[in-house]
Amino acid sequence: MSLSELVFPRRCAGCGRAGSVLCPQCRKELGNAPFRVSTTVPTHVPVFAMGMYAGAHRGVILEAKERLNLAVRPYVGAVLRSGLEFLIARGDIEHDTVLVPAPTRKRNARLRGGDPVAEYARSSGFAVCEALRLRSTSADQSELSAAQRRRNLAGAVELVASVPDLPIVVVDDVVTTGATLAASVERLLAAGAQVRAAIAIAAA
Ligand SMILES: [Zn+2]
Structure with a gap:
C-alpha cells in the first residue's frame, strides 16, 4: 500500500464507491466486448470502442487523466488487452x-503524470511504438467543432520514431469526432505503416 492510499482511502475509479481501485460491477461493465464506432471524420480504418463515454468507462478515464489516479491505469490496460484479444479472436486484427x-x-502529458494513453498501451502487454507527437503549436481540441478539429490537426501530428513493419492499431482514450485518429492514421499511412484499426476506451 502506498502512502497516498493511507492518506486517501481507496474508492472505485469507475463509480466512486469506497473499497477498491475498481469495484466488481465496474470491472464487469469495462469487460464488455468492443464494438464498431462510426466517426464524423473518416479515419480510413475501422474504429472500435470498449464502451460509451458514460458510467465506468467515463469514470476511469477521468480518474486516470484529470484526477491523476495512477493506480487505475494498469486496470485500463487490462481492459484494452481484453478488447484487442476479442478483435484478434474474431479476425478483425492480427x-x-x-x-x-x-x-x-x-x-499535457507532464501535467497528467505521464501520458495515460501510452500507459494503457504499455500495460496491455502488447508491443508499443510511441511514434506520434502533437506539435506544440496546435490548439487545444476540446472547444472545437469537427471541421475545426480536422483543420487544427492537419499537419500537427508528427512522426518521432520509425514504425515497425507489422500490423498497427492506434489507441486513444476517448473517440469523439475521430479527428485525432484520422490525423494519426493518415500520418502513419503516409510513412508506409500497415494501419489496421483504431481502438478507444470509450466513444463519446
Ligand atoms: Zn465501481
Whole structure:
C-alpha cells in the first residue's frame, strides 16, 4: 500500500464507491466486448470502442487523466488487452499487432503524470511504438467543432520514431469526432505503416 492510499482511502475509479481501485460491477461493465464506432471524420480504418463515454468507462478515464489516479491505469490496460484479444479472436486484427498511442501534447502529458494513453498501451502487454507527437503549436481540441478539429490537426501530428513493419492499431482514450485518429492514421499511412484499426476506451 502506498502512502497516498493511507492518506486517501481507496474508492472505485469507475463509480466512486469506497473499497477498491475498481469495484466488481465496474470491472464487469469495462469487460464488455468492443464494438464498431462510426466517426464524423473518416479515419480510413475501422474504429472500435470498449464502451460509451458514460458510467465506468467515463469514470476511469477521468480518474486516470484529470484526477491523476495512477493506480487505475494498469486496470485500463487490462481492459484494452481484453478488447484487442476479442478483435484478434474474431479476425478483425492480427496477433502480432503493435500499438501506437494517439499523440498528446508533451505539456499535457507532464501535467497528467505521464501520458495515460501510452500507459494503457504499455500495460496491455502488447508491443508499443510511441511514434506520434502533437506539435506544440496546435490548439487545444476540446472547444472545437469537427471541421475545426480536422483543420487544427492537419499537419500537427508528427512522426518521432520509425514504425515497425507489422500490423498497427492506434489507441486513444476517448473517440469523439475521430479527428485525432484520422490525423494519426493518415500520418502513419503516409510513412508506409500497415494501419489496421483504431481502438478507444470509450466513444463519446
Ligand atoms: Zn465501481
